[in-house]
Amino acid sequence: MKAENEQALNFIKPHTGLAKMTRRELLKRSAAIGGSLIVGTGFIAGSSASWAMELKSLSPDTMATLVQMARDIYPHDSMGDEIYAAAVKGHDDKAAEDADFKAMLEAGVESLNAAAKQMGHASYLDTGWEAERTEILKSIESDTFFQTMRGGLVVGLYNQEAVWAALGYEGSSYEKGGYLNRGFDDIKWL
Amino acid sequence: MTAPFDVNDDSVVVIIGTGAGGGTLANELAQKGIDVVALEAGGRHLPKDYINNEWPSFSQLAWTDMRTTSGSWRVAKDFPNLPAWIVKAVGGSTVHWAGASLRLQDHEFRALSTYGALEGANLLDWPVTLAELEPYYDKAEKKMGVTRTNGIPGLPGNNNFKVMKAGADKMGYKECHTGRMAINSEPRDDRASCQQLGFCFQGCKMGAKWSTAYSDIPKGEATGHLEVRENSLVLKIEHNADGKVDGVVYQDKDGNQVKQKARAVCVAGNSIESPRMLLNSASSMFPDGLANSSGQVGKNYMRHMTGSVYAAFEKPVHMYRGTTMAGIITDEGRHDPSRGFVGGYEMETLSIGIPFMAAFLNPGGWGREFASAMDNYQNMAGMWLVGEDMPQESNAITLSEEKDHTGMPAANVHFDDHPNDIAMRNHAYKQGMALYDSVGATQTYPTPPYPSTHNLGTLRMSEKASDGVVNGFGQSHDINNLFVSDGSQFTTGGAENPTLTIVTLAIRQADYIAKQMSEKSI
Numbered sequence: 001m002k003a004e005n006e007q008a009l010n011f012i013k014p015h016t017g018l019a020k021m022t023r024r025e026l027l028k029r030s031a032a033i034g035g036s037l038i039v040g041t042g043f044i045a046g047s048s049a050s051w052a053m054e055l056k057s058l059s060p061d062t063m064a065t066l067v068q069m070a071r072d073i074y075p076h077d078s079m080g081d082e083i084y085a086a087a088v089k090g091h092d093d094k095a096a097e098d099a100d101f102k103a104m105l106e107a108g109v110e111s112l113n114a115a116a117k118q119m120g121h122a123s124y125l126d127t128g129w130e131a132e133r134t135e136i137l138k139s140i141e142s143d144t145f146f147q148t149m150r151g152g153l154v155v156g157l158y159n160q161e162a163v164w165a166a167l168g169y170e171g172s173s174y175e176k177g178g179y180l181n182r183g184f185d186d187i188k189w190l
Numbered sequence: 191m192t193a194p195f196d197v198n199d200d201s202v203v204v205i206i207g208t209g210a211g212g213g214t215l216a217n218e219l220a221q222k223g224i225d226v227v228a229l230e231a232g233g234r235h236l237p238k239d240y241i242n243n244e245w246p247s248f249s250q251l252a253w254t255d256m257r258t259t260s261g262s263w264r265v266a267k268d269f270p271n272l273p274a275w276i277v278k279a280v281g282g283s284t285v286h287w288a289g290a291s292l293r294l295q296d297h298e299f300r301a302l303s304t305y306g307a308l309e310g311a312n313l314l315d316w317p318v319t320l321a322e323l324e325p326y327y328d329k330a331e332k333k334m335g336v337t338r339t340n341g342i343p344g345l346p347g348n349n350n351f352k353v354m355k356a357g358a359d360k361m362g363y364k365e366c367h368t369g370r371m372a373i374n375s376e377p378r379d380d381r382a383s384c385q386q387l388g389f390c391f392q393g394c395k396m397g398a399k400w401s402t403a404y405s406d407i408p409k410g411e412a413t414g415h416l417e418v419r420e421n422s423l424v425l426k427i428e429h430n431a432d433g434k435v436d437g438v439v440y441q442d443k444d445g446n447q448v449k450q451k452a453r454a455v456c457v458a459g460n461s462i463e464s465p466r467m468l469l470n471s472a473s474s475m476f477p478d479g480l481a482n483s484s485g486q487v488g489k490n491y492m493r494h495m496t497g498s499v500y501a502a503f504e505k506p507v508h509m510y511r512g513t514t515m516a517g518i519i520t521d522e523g524r525h526d527p528s529r530g531f532v533g534g535y536e537m538e539t540l541s542i543g544i545p546f547m548a549a550f551l552n553p554g555g556w557g558r559e560f561a562s563a564m565d566n567y568q569n570m571a572g573m574w575l576v577g578e579d580m581p582q583e584s585n586a587i588t589l590s591e592e593k594d595h596t597g598m599p600a601a602n603v604h605f606d607d608h609p610n611d612i613a614m615r616n617h618a619y620k621q622g623m624a625l626y627d628s629v630g631a632t633q634t635y636p637t638p639p640y641p642s643t644h645n646l647g648t649l650r651m652s653e654k655a656s657d658g659v660v661n662g663f664g665q666s667h668d669i670n671n672l673f674v675s676d677g678s679q680f681t682t683g684g685a686e687n688p689t690l691t692i693v694t695l696a697i698r699q700a701d702y703i704a705k706q707m708s709e710k711s712i
Contacts, residue, residue: 024301073556076565134557141482150556158548158564159245168568169510169544172242174395178385184512187349190356190629 025049036081037064044085051082051087057096058105065109065124066091066149071152072133074157079166087156088149108145112136197225200451201705202227204208204277204438205458206424206467209282210692211676212458213332213402216418217410218700224707226416227450229440230408231423231459232278235285235706238521240393244545247392251285253278257462257598258590263605264638272494273603274642276460280420281403283460283643284689286395288515289373289400290538291336292686293327296320297525298533298578301682304525305532310608311580312490314511316681317653317662323694330694334372334400335379343375345384348512350539353503353571354604358519365520369538372400373513374691379405382460386512387542390399416687427455427470427480427672430561434478435672441596454703454712456664458675458696461491461645465587467677468649481649481659481666488588490650491603492683493642495611497575498540499618500551501626502566502633509541509571522577523685531613535577536686542572550640561636571626575618576644577685580608587648603642624697644688649678663702664695671712675699 029040038045038052039060044067045052055063063085070084095102112124115136121127124136140146157163164171173179195202203219205212205228232253241247252275259266259273266273277283297304299320302313331339338344345368347355358366358510373394374383384398397404401536410416421443428449430436437451465488469479479487524534526709540552544567551563590602607615623634652658655667664679666672675696676686684691706712 039202074561075558078562078565087678130558134384137374154548155245155545159545163369165543166563167544168506168508170508171391173387173511174385174389177662178387180384180386182511183508184348184386184388185346185352187352187507189503190352 020154037067039064046081053082053085055092057102058092062106062109063088063092065112066105068125068133069112069137069149070153070157072130072137074153075130076166079163083160083162084157086160087153088153090156095150104140104145108140108143108149110144115139174178192414193225193411195225195417196209197448198449199225200436201225201453202451203454203455203456204229204450204452205675206438207231207282207458207460207463207676208280208402208407208418208565209277209458209460209676210284210287210402210444210689211487212456212694213281213284213406214693214696215417215458215675215700217402217406218697219416220304220410220413220673222700222704223413223415224704226410227452228418229422229424229438229450230280230418230420232280232375232421234280234403235393237393237397240389240395242387242389242392242395244392244543247389248671251277251279251393256592256594258600258602259604260602261585261605263607265641266605269641270272272308272641274460274462274643274645275640276643279403280407280418281401284401285403286391287399287401287689288390289371289513290515290518290687291331291334291372291690292536292682293368294320294686294691295472295523298682298684301533301578307581308532308608308610310582311610312583314650314652314657315679317651321697326694326698327690330690331475331698332367333697334690335374335381336377336690337369337373338367339370341620342378345371345373345375345513345516348386348539349507349514349515350509350541350571351517353507353509353629354517354519354537354539354573354625357629360628361621361625363519363521367518368516369518371513371516373516374398381405384513388510388512388514390514391542412485423596424459424467424580425596427467428471429473429480429669431670433475435669445712453707454671454673456675456703457649457678460676461466461648461678462587462601462603462676464676465648466589466599469589470598481668481672482568483668483707484652484656484658486650486657486659488586488648489583490647491585491587491605491645492579492581492647492680493605493639494604494644494646494683495535495575495577495579495614495618496639498572498637499575499617499622499626500563500570500572500632500635500637501623502563503569503571503630504632507571508568509539510543514541515539515574522618529617531610531617533578533614534611535614536685536687537618537625538574538576540572540574551635551637553638563633566633573622575615575622576687577618578615578683581609581647581650581682582608583607594689642682646677646680646683646688649674651679661702664699665702673699673703
C-alpha cells in the first residue's frame with residue numbers, strides 16, 4: 001500500500017513528452033508500428049501523432065508491449081493509448097535507475113512474446129484478440145512481473161485526472177463551493 | 191500551573207492520543223481545571239490543510255507505521271501491512287470519520303444475556319447499561335451537534351441517499367433518513383454548515399464535521415490546562431515500586447526519548463496501538479504487559495462485520511457528490527435470530543472516489559469485468575454494511591516479529607470471521623443487492639471489507655477482573671491510575687458506528703477521574 005501510495009505521488013507529476021511533431025515527422029523517425037503505436041528510436045507515439053513519450057531506459061518495443069498489457073489488464077475502450085502510456089511511464093523511470101527491475105520487465109515481455117508464439121502469433125502485440133492476450137496474462141498472473149504491472153496500474157492508471165474525467169468523477173469541489181449548488185441532489189430519473 | 195508543563199511535573203494526567211476518546215477526555219478534564227499533557231503521535235493538520243484527493247490525503251493523514259497481519263481475513267492477503275485505515279494526527283480518526291453518530295441499543299450492552307453463549311464467541315455483558323449512559327449520550331450529542339437531536343435539522347439528501355431511499359421504500363423498510371450526523375446542517379459552535387464537498391473521509395475542509403482536532407482540542411488549550419505535544423510517539427508506560435503507573439516514555443519530534451511523569455495515564459491510541467503499548471510496557475513486576483492479569487490485553491479484537499454493495503444503473507447517480515454517509519436504514523439493526531444470526535447491522539450510504547474504488551472494489555481484480563465496473567462509476571450508488579461482529583479470544587493484537595521505525599515491536603493484527611459474522615454479511619449483501627435491484631440496478635458489486643476503520647474491544651470492560659481489562663469507567667482492574675479511554679474498552683461492538691459511544695464514555699470517564707482525584711483515590 002505504501003509503495004502504491006508513493007507511486008501515486010509520482011504519477012500525479014506531469015509527464016515529459018516529446019515536443020509536438022507532425023505525423024509525417026514522427027513516421028520519418030519511426031522504426032515500426034507496434035499495435036496502435038508508432039515505435040521509434042527512444043520514443044513511442046500515438047498513431048495520430050497527438051502525443052509522444054520519450055523513453056529513458058526501456059526499448060520502444062518493450063514499452064509498446066507494456067502499454068498493450070496495461071490496456072489488457074484494465075481495458076477501457078474509450079481511453080486512448082496516451083493514458084496507458086502515462087500509467088506505465090514510471091516503470092521506464094525506475095528501470096533507468098534499477099538494472100534488476102529493468103531486467104525483470106524485459107524478461108516479462110519476452111515471456112509474453114514466447115507465449116504468443118506458442119499460439120502461432122509473431123508477438124504479444126501481434127496477438128489480435130483480447131481474449132487470447134488475456135489467456136496469456138492469466139498464465140503469468142502470479143508472477144512478479146504481472147503483479148508489478150497490475151499493482152502499479154491501480155494507482156498509475158486510476159489516479160490520473162484524465163481517467164477521472166473519462167469515468168465521470170469530478171473530484172475536489174471545495175474550490176467551487178462544494179457540490180451544494182452543483183448537483184449534489186440533481187437525480188431525476190428515479 | 192499553566193501549560194506548557196514540565197516533564198518532571200508528576201501532578202499532570204497524561205493522555206495518549208487525541209482522537210474521539212483522548213481528545214474529548216483532554217478537553218473535559220481541562221474544563222474542570224485538571225492539568226493534562228496529551229501526547230499525539232502525529233502532527234497537527236487543520237481544515238485549510240486537508241487535501242480533497244484520496245491518495246495525497248491518505249499520505250497526509252493515515253497511520254502507515256509498520257504493522258503486520260495474520261488470519262483468514264482478506265485484508266491480510268490484499269493489504270498485509272495496512273490492517274486498519276486510521277489517522278495519525280491531532281484529532282486522530284475524528285479527522286477522517288464519516289460523522290455517523292448512533293447510540294448503541296439497550297440489548298447490545300447485554301450481549302451475552304441477550305444472544306446466549308455462542309460457540310467460539312467470547313461474549314460478555316457490559317458492566318454499564320444504556321440507562322446509565324443516556325445522560326452522557328445527551329451531552330455528547332449536544333457537544334458534537336448531532337443532527338436530528340437537540341432540534342438540529344437533518345442534512346439534505348444527496349443523490350446517493352435518494353437511490354437508497356427509493357430502494358428502501360420498495361423493500362418495505364420503515365426507518366430510512368439522512369442520519370444522525372455530527373455534521374452541521376446549519377452553522378453551529380463556530381463551525382460552518384456542510385457544503386456537500388464529498389470528501390468527509392479526507393478531513394472536512396469546511397470544518398462542518400465535528401472533530402477533536404478543531405473542536406475539543408483548541409477549547410481545552412484555551413483553558414491553560416491542556417498541553418498537546420505533537421509528533422510524540424509513546425513507546426511505553428512506566429510504573430513505580432508500588433505498581434502504580436508514574437509516567438510515559440515517548441519519542442519526541444526530534445527523535446529523542448523523553449519521560450513525562452504523571453499522576454494518572456489514560457490510553458487512547460486506538461484498539462491496535464493501545465494494547466500494543468501495554469504489551470510493550472512489560473516489566474519484571476508485570477511480565478505479560480501492564481493491566482494484563484486477566485490475560486485479555488489485546489484479545490477480543492473486533493472490527494465490525496462490514497462489506498459494501500455498489501450498484502450500477504442505466505443513468506448517472508454521481509454518488510460522490512455530497513456528504514458521504516448522510517443516509518441510513520436502521521431496520522436491520524434489530525436482534526432477530528430468525529435471520530440466521532445474532533445481533534444486527536446498519537445500511538449506510540457510502541461513496542469512494544475513483545482512486546480508492548480502483549484499490550478497494552475487488553483488490554487484485556483485473557480484466558474486462560473489473561474495468562467494466564469502473565466504467566460504470568458515474569452511474570453507481572453505494573452503501574456500507576456495518577454490524578455487530580463476535581468477540582473472539584483468538585482475534586488479537588500481539589507483538590509482531592517486525593519492529594517499527596523506533597525499534598519497538600510492531601502490532602500484529604490477527605483476525606478470522608466468526609460464522610455469525612459470515613452469516614450476517616451474506617444476509618446484508620443479499621438485502622443490499624435486492625434494494626438496488628428493486629430500483630433498476632443493471633449490475634451489483636458485493637465488495638469485501640476495507641482495512642478496518644472501527645477497531646474495538648482489545649482492552650475490554652468487564653464486571654469481573656478475570657474477564658477483562660478495565661471496569662465500567664475504563665479504569666484498569668489491576669492498576670487504578672491507569673485508564674483506557676478509546677474504543678478498546680468496548681465489551682462488545684454493537685451494530686452502530688462507535689464514535690458517539692467513545693465520546694460518551696470519555697465524558698463520563700472525565701467525571702469519574704475528577705472525582706477519584708478529589709477523593710485522593712488516585
